[in-house]
Amino acid sequence: MKPDLFEAPDYYNVDELLSDEHKLVRDAARQWVKREVSPIIEDFAQRAEFPDQIIGGLAEIGAFGPYIPVEYGGAGLDQISYGLIMQEIERGDSGVRSTASVQSSLVMYPIWKYGTEEQRKKYLPKLASGEFMGCFGLTEPDHGSNPGGMVTNFKDKGDHYLLNGAKLWISNAPFADVAVVWAKDESGRIHGLIVERGMEGFSTPETHNKWSLRASATGELIFDNVKVPKENLLPGKSGLGAPLGCLDSARYGIAWGAIGAAMDCYDTALRYAKERIQFDKPIAATQLQQKKLAEMITEITKAQLLAWRLGVLREEGRATSAQISMAKRNNVEMAIKIAREARQVLGGMGITGEYSIMRHMVNLESVITYEGTHDIHLLITGMDITGHAAFK
Amino acid sequence: MKILVCISHVPDTTSKINFTEGDTKFDTNGVQFVINPNDEFGLTRAMWFKEKQGANVTVVNVGGPETEPTLRKALAIGADEAIRVNAEATDGAFVAKQLAKVAQDGGYDLIIAGRESIDYNGGMVPGMLATLTDANFVNTCIGLEVEGNEATAVREIDGGKETIQTSLPLVIGGQKGLVEESDLRIPNMRGIMMARKKQLTIVEPADASNETKAVKFEKPAPKGAVKLVSPDNLDELVSLLHNEAKVI
Numbered sequence: 272m273k274p275d276l277f278e279a280p281d282y283y284n285v286d287e288l289l290s291d292e293h294k295l296v297r298d299a300a301r302q303w304v305k306r307e308v309s310p311i312i313e314d315f316a317q318r319a320e321f322p323d324q325i326i327g328g329l330a331e332i333g334a335f336g337p338y339i340p341v342e343y344g345g346a347g348l349d350q351i352s353y354g355l356i357m358q359e360i361e362r363g364d365s366g367v368r369s370t371a372s373v374q375s376s377l378v379m380y381p382i383w384k385y386g387t388e389e390q391r392k393k394y395l396p397k398l399a400s401g402e403f404m405g406c407f408g409l410t411e412p413d414h415g416s417n418p419g420g421m422v423t424n425f426k427d428k429g430d431h432y433l434l435n436g437a438k439l440w441i442s443n444a445p446f447a448d449v450a451v452v453w454a455k456d457e458s459g460r461i462h463g464l465i466v467e468r469g470m471e472g473f474s475t476p477e478t479h480n481k482w483s484l485r486a487s488a489t490g491e492l493i494f495d496n497v498k499v500p501k502e503n504l505l506p507g508k509s510g511l512g513a514p515l516g517c518l519d520s521a522r523y524g525i526a527w528g529a530i531g532a533a534m535d536c537y538d539t540a541l542r543y544a545k546e547r548i549q550f551d552k553p554i555a556a557t558q559l560q561q562k563k564l565a566e567m568i569t570e571i572t573k574a575q576l577l578a579w580r581l582g583v584l585r586e587e588g589r590a591t592s593a594q595i596s597m598a599k600r601n602n603v604e605m606a607i608k609i610a611r612e613a614r615q616v617l618g619g620m621g622i623t624g625e626y627s628i629m630r631h632m633v634n635l636e637s638v639i640t641y642e643g644t645h646d647i648h649l650l651i652t653g654m655d656i657t658g659h660a661a662f663k
Numbered sequence: 664m665k666i667l668v669c670i671s672h673v674p675d676t677t678s679k680i681n682f683t684e685g686d687t688k689f690d691t692n693g694v695q696f697v698i699n700p701n702d703e704f705g706l707t708r709a710m711w712f713k714e715k716q717g718a719n720v721t722v723v724n725v726g727g728p729e730t731e732p733t734l735r736k737a738l739a740i741g742a743d744e745a746i747r748v749n750a751e752a753t754d755g756a757f758v759a760k761q762l763a764k765v766a767q768d769g770g771y772d773l774i775i776a777g778r779e780s781i782d783y784n785g786g787m788v789p790g791m792l793a794t795l796t797d798a799n800f801v802n803t804c805i806g807l808e809v810e811g812n813e814a815t816a817v818r819e820i821d822g823g824k825e826t827i828q829t830s831l832p833l834v835i836g837g838q839k840g841l842v843e844e845s846d847l848r849i850p851n852m853r854g855i856m857m858a859r860k861k862q863l864t865i866v867e868p869a870d871a872s873n874e875t876k877a878v879k880f881e882k883p884a885p886k887g888a889v890k891l892v893s894p895d896n897l898d899e900l901v902s903l904l905h906n907e908a909k910v911i
């Protein structure tokens with residue numbers, strides 16, 4: 272793999288919208304990715320292995336629950352900082368960012384928002400330090416875009432709950448110490464339960480042969496009469512809105528993360544185009560390559576402004592789920608298109624693991640599907656502006 | 664041990680360099696600033712003294728408010744406090760006089776500066792600072808140990824190394840070798856959070872004058888065009904070198 276020469280584009284001086292602390296947090300994450308992720312990630316992705324040696328570093332740069340209050344082991348940072356950290360991590364690899372998103376938004380967030388004080392004290396500090404890794408089980412084999420139809424369920428057995436069912440496509444599942452699992456009670460209402468590795472009847476087989484997010488471990492969660500202690504139920508919120516609240520947080524982070532992947536592809540393609548000589552001149556001097564590169568920087572700049580504005584709204588507690596859907600959908604599509612175009616700028620070189628582009632490109636196929644597919648986010652915007660739900 | 668680390672706020676090494684105002688001023692537009700690399704090696708060594716020998720580390724910079732993020736980064740890396748002398752760093756003598764005032768007021772045992780800052784590459788400040796504070800001085804320093812009042816410093820000399828025994832108070836002009844690149848620290852979240860509460864004191868400059876003034880900056884001439892000669896056409900190559908380039 273070539274040395275990481277990344278220089279972040281900032282065509283509209285978006286940095287001026289950031290505070291000094293935002294930039295400090297962002298630059299630390301950027302430096303860390305250059306030092307710890309870039310040199311190893313291609314190899315781990317090729318071998319379809321999660322690089323667990325980076326867990327400690329992810330915790331150090333604040334990738335695990337940066338907005339969780341300090342008293343629970345978080346960094347107490349704002350939403351823009353969270354976004355910037357996700358951007359920098361995904362600049363390295365969407366799989367690594369997925370691990371951080373899941374830990375922050377899908378595991379720590381529900382425990383913080385919907386958990387009891389005991390649950391917060393028990394789990395959050397260990398999740399923030401990376402001592403515990405978590406996963407989030409919502410999707411089922413027969414219920415992806417329609418999670419409300421889930422069949423995983425639990426029954427009240429007096430001194431415990433009895434959990435049965437299965438979850439599919441769960442990031443971090445193969446190595447997670449704790450799982451936040453969404454299941455229906457006897458009346459059909461959805462609740463979150465904290466399931467711990469080692470509970471009898473709970474297993475997490477790995478899903479192999481992914482052609483995307485290869486450096487992130489994905490698996491199933493299987494619950495075969497698992498006895499879950501009653502104190503492991505998240506009491507603060509129930510119904511589909513509870514997992515969707517977590518998804519809002521994760522999708523917000525993805526809207527930023529996708530910018531990182533796009534920046535890396537653009538920066539690589541720009542540098543390559545200036546250096547690659549064909550027909551006695553740099554390919555960057557041709558109109559067709561300029562069209563690609565000019566459109567890339569335009570789209571990145573628009574995506575940056577969208578994410579920044581969404582961050583401000585979210586920090587003020589005003590961002591709606593539909594606004595988050597729009598940014599996730601727009602920015603991921605922007606990134607995947609840039610990855611595809613950038614790959615072509617590199618010609619045959621874009622096909623090899625010497626450059627990060629094709630890895631980003633196939634990674635983004637998962638990103639455009641998980642956390643609500645590209646179609647579903649469009650339907651959410653459609654519902655929001657017309658008042659008609661077209662997906663039901 | 665009280666350590667003062669002098670931190671220069673310089674353009675990142677990948678910055679595009681341009682000048683304005685009739686080539687008399689550096690154009691900071693769109694430029695990212697960082698801790699001067701030579702100073703960062705020194706700061707990292709200072710962290711070692713803090714952790715292993717309980718040293719107290721202050722960082723100082725002579726510059727305007729725009730340099731504060733660089734000092735905050737030094738605090739996030741682990742320095743205990745920061746001082747900014749509120750003045751534009753116009754020449755080496757002026758900066759050295761300002762730093763000398765800070766050094767004398769704070770009573771530091773060890774002052775770590777960089778051999779040179781990578782913006783203007785003056786390389787004058789550490790030597791002047793040592794003279795002004797009446798301290799010992801080791802330049803191009805690539806290794807430093809302190810035991811009580813005694814210091815052992817390693818200096819890079821042409822083609823080798825020199826080990827020097829000296830005593831505090833001491834000023835060094837540090838560089839890579841004090842620590843290696845892989846030892847440089849990335850501020851972690853705990854450090855960034857702690858930096859919020861650390862003191863950054865702004866002091867007004869001492870009365871001092873410049874001894875020099877930059878009248879003009881010039882960039883190297885742009886590289887000329889390349890002429891490619893086919894490997895089996897040596898006669899043409901020789902003829903070009905002789906008749907056009909006039910080097911043989």
Ligand SMILES: Cc1cc2nc3c(=O)[nH]c(=O)nc-3n(C[C@H](O)[C@H](O)[C@H](O)COP(=O)(O)OP(=O)(O)OC[C@H]3O[C@@H](n4cnc5c(N)ncnc54)[C@H](O)[C@@H]3O)c2cc1C
Pocket residue numbers: 373406407408409410412414415416417439440441442443483484489637640641642643644645646647661662663
């Ligand atoms: C690598 C990876 C990691 C993942 N990690 C997690 C995780 O950690 N936790 C978790 O719970 N889930 C996770 N997922 C699951 C992910 O969220 C789902 O794959 C996603 O929600 C889509 O569900 P599905 O795959 O069942 O597709 P389906 O819902 O079956 O969709 C198939 C296609 O039909 C379209 N479609 C569906 N409904 C409609 C409609 N009403 N109108 C029009 N088109 C429609 C979709 O847009 C899509 O194109 C992960 C997935 C991947 C690939």
